[in-house]
Amino acid sequence: MDFDFTGEQDILRDGLNRFLATRYDLERSRTAVKTGAGWQPDVWKAFADELGILGAALPEDVGGIGGGPVETMVIAEALGYALVVEPYVDTAVVCAGLLHRAGGPRALELLERVVAGSAIVSLAATEAASGDHWQDVETTARRDGSDWVLTGSKILAIAAPFATHLLVTAATPSGLSLFLVDRSQSTAGLELHAYRTVDDRRAADLVINELRLPSDALLGGEGQAAASLETARDDGAAAVCAEAVGCMRRVLGDTVAYCKQRKQFGQPIGSFQALQHRMVDMHMELEQSVAAVYLAVFNANAEPATRALAVSAAKATIGRAARFIGQNAVQLHGGMGMTEELAIGHYFKRLTAVQFEFGSTDHHVARYARLTRR
């Protein structure tokens, strides 16, 4: 095992951290989601042009720089530390992976646009009745001549309101299939109900009623999407784990600093042993989370069962840590932790959402139990 980063990876991380520290503003990004476009196109453009992070983990033939899971980890953690609301994990990790594995001219052409920052892709895979089981799809697609006709509904498609393209899962006669919806084409039969999430992302529910798509909208083989979708979910889970580590680093740092400075009973509250022990427990949860992310990254390209085991272990660990660190950070900040006056309130909400993204904590514990059962 090698825990050292390459020189290129160090440069990537330092450049990104410097950019975020100087040019990513918490208030401005929240405002963009609450009352603006839902994201900051200028930031996204910088991600593509100045920092090259959108293609960092993708091969050079689609415009990427040929990195892999370690690059994704480094980027996601930095974005988590700065509480970035733009859909890096959703578009540049999850959807980019789906497009890359699907192959074919349409997918690869779109992938190049993702890397260049000119396309935002949103995955619509969750349904009301499916919960964390993306394979339980009720949305259907049928052939009509050379077209595909989709009917069904999706919930919580992250970034969908401002996405240029959607990836929609649907059941076809031979299994689970993946379809590409170009929103600049006519999309009669597609209705979006846009909203924001508690952690300040824009998302939407989709109502799909006889949505007609051209034959090349099918990505990959018909009925062949399940395995790629499983990989995408594991990639997403692993990246969100790294993002959460960034959030938790910031939150623990802020909490320790606050407890050193906040005085009650004539002394800093950080001098009270009960609170010191709490912060030490938070520290240990964070260290375990860091280790859990490595576990996921080291196994990212392993065969599916091994990868699934490692990702579930990581996501379960991060779910537990995100809850403990988030809740206790609020507690130790007292009333101020309950407000939007300090950064902690925003991070707490993200750390809450993280527990449910790409499979809840219990989902991953259950999956781990299933995979290790003889």
Place this chain on the structure above:
Amino acid sequence: VELAWSDEDIEFRDEVRAFLRDRLTPELQQAGRLMTSVYSDHDASMAWQAILHERGWAAPSWPVEYGGCDWTLTQHYIFSRESTLAGAPNLSPMGIRMVAHALVAYGSGEQKEFFLPRILTGEVFFCQGYSEPEAGSDLAALTMAATDDGEHLVCTGSKIWTTHAREANWMFGLVRTSRAAKKQQGITFVLIEMDSPGIEIRPLVMTSGEEIQNQVFFDEVRVPKANVIGELDDGWTVAKYLLEFERGGGASSPALQVMAEHIASAAADQPGPDGGPLLDDPAFARKLADARIRTDVLEVLEHRVLSVLASGGHPGPASSMLKILSTELSQTLTELAMEAAGPRGRIYQPHAAYPGGPVAGYEPPPDGYVSGEPWQAVAPLRYFNDRAGSIYAGSNEIQRNILAKAALGL
């Protein structure tokens, strides 16, 4: 020792049920069921108080001579549980459940005569001015100055975490009237009219987006000395007495039972983490059962404290234990509600709930679209707001300090 209900109790329960059936309108019921915190929508809460007052049930725990009810302990419990079960909104705790007790115990004849009937009608609506930016857990460190100017105290300083300061027309608060060696001395308990010149209110936006709490600034606000409760410089005695009412002495187990029941019925229809209904998932089912067991036991603990109150005693340090147990149990239940809400627990849609205050920077969708059921919209707001349970009314760390000292002699 007896937990079973008598025939009279059953008869009383039916009377309460009939009243709730007749008078709790669907609109008020929605407001009660879709609360996002312990604070109901203000208008719904006041409307429900007026209906209760008409029946003589707005403040059942008060002495009968001031408008309370001559109920047995069991009847109080039945009333509270039935109201919660039916989805009645919460009444504001500040007037009826808090300052009124200080007035009854320490108020002058004139003060009782003026305030108690008006609290009942809602004409006087109180907020609480205890915490200050530099005096939270260390409440006795409060510094808001009240200087003696003959007939008045002149108050300058600021209070924070004041619930519903903008809705209130009166505040009960603690001010510093003198500096003594012991910081608990020299504090005075006063009632301040909120439209007094020199008061400014700044709402605080909570993580849920709601504006329920406020910071209140006082710049040479003149408060008649006639509004002091108890003795000048001896407000700590009054505050300590009240804190026991704030922390315990109520019964939270009925509300917790109802929360658990709602979670169970919702979970029956939601997908579980490993396929099948969530309620059939062994991990979830056990977590929910564990929370319900804790609630059953808390209920007995609460009854024991209520029986002390009923025989004229006051709860003492046991109120600290009840405060810790009930707030931490409530937090566990809000976690389970988030799990039941599933992916939709992440969607921010306060328009489908009844928030306890205005929601900052939020435009509901023009068509009123709600993703999923309203309870799923409530789940995250309730989860966020409930984190305050272990912070307010003396943080749970402070309560543990109290118990270490008072219950264990450490």
